Amino acid sequence: MADPQVSRRSLLEGAGVALAAGTAGFVGFLALGPAPEQDDDTSGEGPDGDGGQDSHFLAAVDDIPDGGGVVLSDDKLVLTRDGDTVRCFTAVCTHQGCLVAGVQDGQIRCPCHGSAFDAATGAVVRGPATEPLEPEEIEITDEGEVLRA
Ligand code: FES
Helix, strand or coil: CCCCEEEHHHHHHHHCCCCCCCCCCCCCCCCCCCCCCCCCCCCCCCCCCCCHHHCCEEEEHHHCCCCCEEEECCCCEEEEEECCEEEEEECECCCCCCECCEEECCEEECCCCCCEEECCCCCEEECCCCCCCCECCEEECCCCEEEEC
16 A cells, blocks of 8 residues: 655656756655654644544654665664655564664565565565565655655
């Protein structure tokens, strides 16, 4: 169900937002309006009305190596990046539940028994895991922040 990839371009098209220049590098888009910028205890700041409490900062796009990724141990998520496209998957290996250790050569790798998953799709590329990593929804702000959707 969840789209495993969030492409800035596709989100822009989906939101119907036409930006005159593609020169900004990071083009933002949030379909739901202002997103929380910090996960501090500053409640009552924004009248969400939508119950967007699950949305929180995961990483800056700039901090995700292009062609690689980062593992967010606390959130048990792995973010992968291919140019302008950032994807998010669970970091819990489908074999026996270890956290994946990193992204290298287009693969998300689990240190426990050597499983590897495609960084673009989450599909198994090497066992013993037999099930793919589940995609997780994310949003990217105008400022190039990756938020959990
Ligand atoms: S738990 Fe990841 S390969 Fe076994």
